Amino acid sequence: MRTVQATVTAPRPRPAGTFLPASAVPPRQDAALAAGLAALASAIAVTVGSGRHPDALGWALLLVLHVPLAWRRRAPLAALAIMIPLIAFYHQQDFNHSAPTAASMVVLYTVAVSSGPRRTAVIGCAVIGLMLLLKIGHGMAGLAVSFQISGWIISMLVLGGYIRVYRENAAAALERAERAERTREEEARRRVAEERLRVARDLHDLLAHSITLIGVRTSVAAHVLATDPERLDRAAVARALDDIAETCRTARGELRTTLDVLRDPDSPDSRGPLPGLPGLADLARAAAGAEVDLTVTAGEVPPAVGAAAYRIVQEALTNAVRHGGREDLTVRVRVDETEGTLRVRVTDDGVGAGAPAGEGAEAGAAGRAGHVDSAGKAGDDAPGAPGYGLLGMRERARSVGGTVTAGPRADAPGFAVTAVLPLGGTA
16 A cells, blocks of 8 residues: 655644744834834824823823833733823823824734733723723713723724634634644554555465465375385376466465555555455365365355455465374365354364374374464464464454354364354345
């Protein structure tokens, strides 16, 4: 399977209600904004608005109250705390009341953007309350102006809150998209791992079965050659060599089909047809070194279940031939469908529990020990060496929700493998 590796570094999520980090906005931008608003306030102070023209004190207050705006993003609450007394004292001196309006609205907007809803509401109520205290001595005219100023204050706070919510939603959407991307990559890695496991199982089943058959047929040819060279049975040797060649061709074809998955994963036919119950007859005929009695009474089954049954029978035949311990070995394979499940049972009459003692029995018992060791492993190339046959059969069955049991037969010498594979209600 072709994989595309990518590394996505997820940014640390910003807590709700926090403003942009100081590093995101250069301080000179806020300083330039403060200078621009101070220039605008100075122009308003000498042209329009109510109140008297600022004197030296008024100009000092008007310019100084703009200085905290240079740090409005880094410390919005501190900027507000410094500016509010200066603005209140400026208005109390009855200097031009329109001049500091822009600076007041900017700092209120900044506080609303950087604070949560509750803090913004508290700050808004405090500012409006302070403004009412300053206007309470101006009668009805002061009350009308208070309503107008309150509207501007509320508008700035609402605008800042809206921008804050919008940024939080955008950050959450970005985080969800990054999380989804990571999930897709994890899913791709999981599928790669599953495909590698499937290929490993297929290669194990194919190579173990083919190499075992080649070994048996080679032994037959060697036995014929060594028994009586002068009365050589050329026909028997030729049959053994032909069987070896046919096994090699079959194994090469299955190996090519398996490895095509790695070469061309985008091709819809790269896997080729899965082996199934129809292939059991060829499997039984190819089992050299044993007489196989095959009975299949099941009908059409799902492809995955049929492939699992085929591989289980293939591995069971391989282990029976390898560890049977007798020349006239007989293996019985029964495949039937019962109550929504496919039952596969493979038994042999080789050396197993209850076999007569002797050299052959000891070797066969050692091989069977390789089948059912505590780790669930099966015989490997050498008799008695633990391998992955039984473990592979169990994984094949588990892949379709089934189970496999294996062990010495209780009714007679030999070994038995039984698999129960649910059909899932589909054919």
